Amino acid sequence: MGSTHKTIAVLPGDGIGPEVTRAAVHLLQDCAAAHGHTFEFRELPFGGSAIDAFGTPLPAPTLAECRKVDAILLGAIGGPKWDALSLANRPESGLLALRKELGLYINLRPIRLRHALQGISPLRPDRVAGCDFEIVRELAGDIYFGAHELHRDNGRSRARDVADYSSAEIERVARYAFERAASRQGRLTSVDKANVLATSALWREIVTGVAREYPAVTLEHLYVDNAAMQIVLRPKQFDVILTSNLFGDILSDEAAALAGSIGLIPSMSRGSGNGPALYEPIHGSAPTLAGKDVASPLGAIYSATLMLRESFGLSVEAQWIESAIDRVLDHGYRTMDIAEPGSRILRGSEFADQIRGEIHDALVHTERYGWGV
Numbered sequence: 001m002g003s004t005h006k007t008i009a010v011l012p013g014d015g016i017g018p019e020v021t022r023a024a025v026h027l028l029q030d031c032a033a034a035h036g037h038t039f040e041f042r043e044l045p046f047g048g049s050a051i052d053a054f055g056t057p058l059p060a061p062t063l064a065e066c067r068k069v070d071a072i073l074l075g076a077i078g079g080p081k082w083d084a085l086s087l088a089n090r091p092e093s094g095l096l097a098l099r100k101e102l103g104l105y106i107n108l109r110p111i112r113l114r115h116a117l118q119g120i121s122p123l124r125p126d127r128v129a130g131c132d133f134e135i136v137r138e139l140a141g142d143i144y145f146g147a148h149e150l151h152r153d154n155g156r157s158r159a160r161d162v163a164d165y166s167s168a169e170i171e172r173v174a175r176y177a178f179e180r181a182a183s184r185q186g187r188l189t190s191v192d193k194a195n196v197l198a199t200s201a202l203w204r205e206i207v208t209g210v211a212r213e214y215p216a217v218t219l220e221h222l223y224v225d226n227a228a229m230q231i232v233l234r235p236k237q238f239d240v241i242l243t244s245n246l247f248g249d250i251l252s253d254e255a256a257a258l259a260g261s262i263g264l265i266p267s268m269s270r271g272s273g274n275g276p277a278l279y280e281p282i283h284g285s286a287p288t289l290a291g292k293d294v295a296s297p298l299g300a301i302y303s304a305t306l307m308l309r310e311s312f313g314l315s316v317e318a319q320w321i322e323s324a325i326d327r328v329l330d331h332g333y334r335t336m337d338i339a340e341p342g343s344r345i346l347r348g349s350e351f352a353d354q355i356r357g358e359i360h361d362a363l364v365h366t367e368r369y370g371w372g373v
Ligand code: IPM
Pocket: 092, 095, 096, 249, 282
């Protein structure tokens, strides 16, 4: 087993961000210690807390440091404290700027229902059991990055947001989604609104063209309204879903709810080439839960295991942590936000400690019996 040395930027952000990233960092530290790796963490200001301290959500030193590391772990940003700021000055603008600056145009959101958590899905078990698909959301274009204008005029105000896609922007993310589907079950669903939007008409044309290079992948197109319905009706039909920035933002929250809670779903944002990828739970900063140590750290912890797999090629280590989580869930331990009747409810930090206990037990076992990991 080779040892790996990696640098990781940690951007805790706002609300529950700091507490969930702390849990994920502890597990990464345990992982490094147990498997002989070295992970060097660099904590950096970002989001609303950076606005308070430095007057900007993405301070220049944070961006400069993020460019240098091997991977980035982000908590969550935003909150009511900064809601009154103009769009261009809010914490969210820092996240969009970070994605843009680092060229992160691919956003991968795995939707996997953990067996032990079937009971908290709003869908009946027969509909949702075994549900396992991935959403590939385009992350650097669309209505998010076009002009946003708000003209105020005494009762006759107007606003406009421009959606913009080039064929090259669509093609590069489509190629990634085809590769991803080819490595899974070979089914790709592209989601658009090509019956109304020009950006979607171009999207469909380009995706159909790229499909010719991947004859082993079956491509299907769905309109976004139908896709939203199909995700609820028959989620098991999906393997990989490819969609634009705005539609992906919306559909991934819907899909996360099926897997039990938005608090469980990780994400990876990356570009092409060797630049660092960014890992973050897809949940927000949950201001009402912040500081109470009640939120589930699982979204952040699964983001850390996604980092181990995707950026560091350490899939055995990722599996080792994920099996420990499954065992903790099987024992009935939950945080309040993912509890069921009869659950043994723990604080977020206690829940993370249970997982740390489980991975250590697994290690002792491994050493005693010589099961190779
Ligand atoms: C997400 C979030 C962000 C987005 C916000 C915070 C800008 O909702 O990552 O899904 O819309 O991309």
